[in-house]
Amino acid sequence: MTVTPADDDLIPASDDAGAPAAVASRWKRNENFVLGTLAVIAFLLFWECSVLFGWINPLFTSSPSRIWAAGYEMFRDGSIYPDLAVSAEEFVLGYGLAVIVGVPLGILMGWYSRLNAVLDPFVNALYATPRIALMPLIIIWFGIDLSAKIAIIFLSTVFPILVNTMTGVRTMERDFVKVARSFGASDGQLFKTVALPSSVPNLLTGLRLGLGHALIGIVVGEMYGASAGIGFMMQTAGATFQTDKVMVGILIIAAAGMSLTQVLKMIEARFDVWRPDHHV
Amino acid sequence: MNAPRPVKLEAKAVRLAFYNERMKRQLPVLGGIDLSVHEGELVAIVGPSGCGKSTFLAAVDGLVKLTGGEIVVDGKAVTAPGPDRAMVFQQDSLFPWRTVSRNVMYGLELQNRLSKAQIRERAAALVDLVGLSGFAEHYPHELSGGMRQRVNIARALATDPELLLLDEPFAALDAQTREFMQVELLKILSRAGKTALFVTHQIDEAIFLANRVAVFSARPARIKEVIAIDLPAQRSLEVKFQPRFRELQDHIWRLIYEESASGGMAMAG
Numbered sequence: 010m011t012v013t014p015a016d017d018d019l020i021p022a023s024d025d026a027g028a029p030a031a032v033a034s035r036w037k038r039n040e041n042f043v044l045g046t047l048a049v050i051a052f053l054l055f056w057e058c059s060v061l062f063g064w065i066n067p068l069f070t071s072s073p074s075r076i077w078a079a080g081y082e083m084f085r086d087g088s089i090y091p092d093l094a095v096s097a098e099e100f101v102l103g104y105g106l107a108v109i110v111g112v113p114l115g116i117l118m119g120w121y122s123r124l125n126a127v128l129d130p131f132v133n134a135l136y137a138t139p140r141i142a143l144m145p146l147i148i149i150w151f152g153i154d155l156s157a158k159i160a161i162i163f164l165s166t167v168f169p170i171l172v173n174t175m176t177g178v179r180t181m182e183r184d185f186v187k188v189a190r191s192f193g194a195s196d197g198q199l200f201k202t203v204a205l206p207s208s209v210p211n212l213l214t215g216l217r218l219g220l221g222h223a224l225i226g227i228v229v230g231e232m233y234g235a236s237a238g239i240g241f242m243m244q245t246a247g248a249t250f251q252t253d254k255v256m257v258g259i260l261i262i263a264a265a266g267m268s269l270t271q272v273l274k275m276i277e278a279r280f281d282v283w284r285p286d287h288h289v
Numbered sequence: 290m291n292a293p294r295p296v297k298l299e300a301k302a303v304r305l306a307f308y309n310e311r312m313k314r315q316l317p318v319l320g321g322i323d324l325s326v327h328e329g330e331l332v333a334i335v336g337p338s339g340c341g342k343s344t345f346l347a348a349v350d351g352l353v354k355l356t357g358g359e360i361v362v363d364g365k366a367v368t369a370p371g372p373d374r375a376m377v378f379q380q381d382s383l384f385p386w387r388t389v390s391r392n393v394m395y396g397l398e399l400q401n402r403l404s405k406a407q408i409r410e411r412a413a414a415l416v417d418l419v420g421l422s423g424f425a426e427h428y429p430h431e432l433s434g435g436m437r438q439r440v441n442i443a444r445a446l447a448t449d450p451e452l453l454l455l456d457e458p459f460a461a462l463d464a465q466t467r468e469f470m471q472v473e474l475l476k477i478l479s480r481a482g483k484t485a486l487f488v489t490h491q492i493d494e495a496i497f498l499a500n501r502v503a504v505f506s507a508r509p510a511r512i513k514e515v516i517a518i519d520l521p522a523q524r525s526l527e528v529k530f531q532p533r534f535r536e537l538q539d540h541i542w543r544l545i546y547e548e549s550a551s552g553g554m555a556m557a558g
Contacts, residue, residue: 184378188382191370193372202399283385
């Protein structure tokens with residue numbers, strides 16, 4: 010039979026020449042995904058078998074089935090929920106506060122060079138210091154309750170957001186400023202129509218970097234001294250050699266990091282409509 | 290020639306100097322420019338590179354302050370950018386985060402004198418005028434260089450300026466697109482009925498587009514000569530093969546060459 014190209018989508022490929030070609034193109038499209046999935050499955054099998062055959066001691070490494078069982082149990086009996094809730098609260102408050110402070114302050118520092126001159130030494134020094142080093146001070150000031158965690162997450166997150174936003178505002182294209190001025194833009198209009206939109210890509214990069222720092226802040230903050238939270242749960246499980254539970258904690262943190270990054274990437278994709286060369 | 294028309298733009302002994310950080314002194318760029326442009330006229334400015342043509346255009350737009358003399362548009366001295374003038378910049382100056390129609394709306398949005406619906410209507414009409422119907426919702430990076438310059442022209446026309454200032458608008462285009470855009474620009478300008486000042490470094494472009502060509506001297510720039518282009522008013526690309534076109538081209542080339550040579554010697558001395 011003869012199939013015109015326009016009909017390709019409607020009529021299933023029935024001639025012999027078409028079928029292998031279709032399989033080949035489907036393989037090409039999914040090659041990376043399939044290879045990645047196979048590699049993960051192979052790794053999990055190897056891990057499981059190593060424990061099964063007694064090559065390694067599960068006390069140190071646990072095993073996929075043990076981690077699954079431990080995780081299932083923690084969700085079934087509900088013992089994980091208080092820890093999840095505490096960590097989520099810390100994250101929302103610490104990260105939220107960092108965005109509320111970092112974005113406007115970054116914009117102001119990018120816009121007013123005097124303000125930048127005044128604050129720059131402090132921002133630079135704090136951005137260069139590993140914020141974890143401030144943990145003993147934070148414990149002295151805030152104790153070990155929620156506020157200490159919010160403080161460390163805020164300090165971890167606010168600088169990448171602030172510095173990137175500031176850079177975005179400062180590096181706006183001079184040509185665009187000229188265009189805006191030529192059309193008679195006031196300072197306020199220049200800010201709204203040029204400075205803000207051109208700083209959006211940098212701002213989003215800052216938010217994404219800040220995310221990673223926030224997760225570090227949660228774990229370290231809770232390990233340092235806490236009474237609940239995923240980091241605290243991992244710390245106590247580790248101290249009592251419950252490797253399965255530690256692994257569950259790691260998986261939860263990893264999943265949170267990956268899904269939050271994905272959300273931000275989707276937001277970034279919205280702005281990629283006008284940024285053809287900046288796909289992440 | 291034509292009956293005398295009212296003067297739209299008058300530059301009187303315009304002087305301009307920039308402070309040079311490295312040399313720690315004032316560097317004169319414009320050394321007393323006298324030029325008048327009549328209503329409906331297109332005057333092109335050519336000159337040796339770096340002579341201050343674009344600076345003069347920026348001064349007419351009100352983007353830079355004069356150190357002497359005066360620029361008068363419709364009887365009013367220019368001190369800052371105003372709605373009576375609009376600049377067509379080089380192609381990278383379109384806002385990449387705005388669609389074609391929102392780029393065209395930009396000036397009107399800033400002015401805030403029309404309603405949203407009126408602004409949209411006017412932008413749509415201008416997108417049609419420059420021949421981009423169907424591309425209104427595209428982003429600049431989805432357009433060719435020639436199409437982007439049409440958007441740029443539409444953006445400048447949107448605020449309905451009395452005087453259109455074009456700063457080497459076709460410099461980044463390839464030779465064929467540039468010739469095509471030259472013809473298009475003449476059509477757009479005659480349809481919109483605008484006065485225009487056009488800076489270019491291409492002599493043939495200046496002759497083809499302009500009623501008069503002003504040749505700038507080397508820095509500090511003065512007007513070396515203003516040449517009336519006595520070619521038929523209705524221009525098509527064939528005009529470039531006429532002997533008179535070649536004569537004018539030769540004449541202007543010589544003027545610029547003299548200036549480049551003397552400028553070079555001045556720098557050496």
